[in-house]
Amino acid sequence: MTSNDHLGDIRRHTTVEIPVQSETVAATRYEPADSDGASPALLMYVPYHQDDLITYGAYDPICRYFAKHGYEVVVADMLGTGSSSGFIDEPFTRREGTEPAAIVEWLAEQPWTTGRVGLFGKSYGGITALDAAGQQPDALDAIVPIHTPYQGRRNAYSYGGLFEFLTIGMDWLTLMQALEAKPASVRDPDGAWVDRWQSRLERSRDRTPWLFQFLDNEPHESYWTDKNIPIENIETPTLAVGGWRDPYTRDTLEYFSAIDAPKRILLGPWRHQMPHRGRESAIAFRQQALRWFDRFLRDEENGVTEEPTITYWTELDGGGSSVGQWRGRETWPTATEDGLPTESAVAHDASDDAVTLALTPTGLASPDEYETGEVDTEYTFDPTVGPSSIDPYGVSFDPPATNDDDARSLTFETDPLDDPIELTGTGKVTLRLAASVSDPTVVVRLVDVSPDGRGTLVSHGAVRGKYRNGLDDPDEMEPGAEYDVTVPLNPKSHVFEEGHSIRVAVGSSFFPVSLPTSRQGSFVIRSAPDDPATVKFPGRRMGRVDFDDPVDVAPPDERVPTSARRASGESSWTTSREQVSDQVQITKSHSLEVDLPHGQLSRQATFEAAVTADNPSTAAAQNEMSLALTTDFGEFEIDASNYISHDLCQIETTVTLDGDTMFEETWRR
Secondary structure (H helix, E strand, C coil): CEEEEECCCEEEEEEEEEEECCEEEEEEEEEECCCCCCEEEEEEEECCCHHHHHHHHHCHHHHHHHHHCCCEEEEEECCCCCCCCCCCCCCCCCHHHHHHHHHHHHHHCCCCEEEEEEEEEECHHHHHHHHHHHCCCCCEEEEEEECCCCEHHHHCECCCCCEEHHHHHHHHHHHHHHHHHCCCCCCCCCCHHHHHHHHHHHHHCCCCCHHHHHHHCCCCCHHHCCCECCHHHCCCCEEEEEECCCCCHHHHHHHHHHCCCCEEEEEECCCCCCHHHCCCCCCCHHHHHHHHHHHHHCCCCCCHHHCCCEEEEEECCCCCCCCEEEEEECCCCEECCCCCECCCCCCCCCCCCEEEEEEECCEEECHHHCCCCCEEEEEECCCCCCCCCCCCCCCCCCCCCCHHHHHCCEEEECCCCCCCEEEEEECEEEEEEEECCCCCEEEEEEEEECCCCCEEEEEEEEEEHHHCCCCCCCCCCCCCCEEEEEEECCCEEEEECCCCEEEEEEECCCCCCECCCCCCCEEEEEEECCECCEEEEEEEECCCCCCCCECCCCCCCCCCCCCCCCEEEEEEEEEEEECCCCEEEEEEEEEEEEEECCEEEEEEEEEEEEEECCEEEEEEEEEEEEEEEEECCEEEEEEEEEEEECCCEEEEEEEEECCEEEEEEEEEC
């Protein structure tokens, strides 16, 4: 073990090596220098390169915070990634639980730990935390998973069976493609990094790229069978974190419900971002996580188990802003067939009613008020709907007005509200629908319309017709036949205020978040007084905006900075429409510079997606990422690009060292 950083009251050790089975995990250790004797240990196990992007990038502030408060913090490269040995043929298998579980037991045996270990991490780091807990290692005493899916197929497909085009296909898979080809930036003393890196590059030539694996295996297929975390086995105290604008809030509520252990959940207004850096409401999350670990790794009676089971943010002022209220409750309500919240999800009382609205020829209204007239309206697919409703992670701007998307959808709207209506829970929309194709995409958006007419997205849901009965029960629709199609809405807490209107927008696309099904066509929406199409959500009609369950949530503790000191970057998001072809184009780009003690790392990326309004099969994306790594060994450049469409996928990776090509490969599907 070597040490190359002294950070005041923290020492950072690099090139820590941990034996796991027959392989070697590479890690960085943050040691609390002023600690008196052994300390509890916290582990983050991720594939994102602990020797530069993690320990000198976005996760350094939380690692330092824990170490400053007396924890040994270990950040480890997943086997098959970064400086670790090994290779990954398929992601999301159960090795991602057994490996960190083995590291937990190794940490417990080290003389510098007390034998008590916790796990934490965002996204993939949350996956490995949950998965390790499912293995029930003896030394694991608490976990904090953040913005985390628990089903393998949810890392590629939505709950409605649509391919996660923007976040997975374009952004994340391009990053993983580049990272797989990137060498370690910190060299181990024996030079094993060279063989590990070159072996990984050569083995990648013959492996089916992850993108192809995902696209070739729809969510019901056997490829995903062994890729679900056994959440029913988890008996580890869990502090779960989700965000209203994150893709995995429903996942968070589902795995949280299955865990049989002391547990709390934090649901905020965030996208895929750490809560102490959240745009709308940055909070003292690191302090909350610290108190959780203190309770279960140090046995401190600090009151965390007496706090509300669910702490959540209710949006006000139309949503999408920093105006809101932190609140607490014990259970989470979900709409059922009769419109009431489920008894298993919420103890029903006068404050926990549900709101049901029917789709009528004149808009949205209470089913009791829907007495005459029928909806029998055809909608021609428009795959360009979506860009005006997306608030993408990794880019900082206020949520856009949904009006352009709404104009290209079937919309149903209430009159301006005389009294506020609160939505808190998981809602759904039930439609009577007949389609001209066997596998249509059905997307529903719930919109808050302000008095000046501006629409702001509140929640949405999307379902492929083939998966209307669930991801394990594919059944194509008979063209022209009528079906009841239920579209679950993403969980949310939001108040539609007095003078605002509630709008439901039905369409065939949420581009580029989801890849629409490829066949052009139409569907007919029907609703009648005796059999109405409805939107239902747990909530209540309020006389005024007032809550009897407020919770105080502190702002971030900035005695340890919340942003990385050595990293800086920029991002952009551009949407445009070509008027003649009616093609919509979206470009997301970002840059990152990391000043390393041992060199320099830069990342440049551009993701471009486009589709034309009359042909969903034209949906395609071109993605480019370049990593430049300069160390005393030389200057590496990794160029990763891919093209994704319904008919063709192509992946290209090139690695150069000081201008000379070290690796070059193209994969086509």
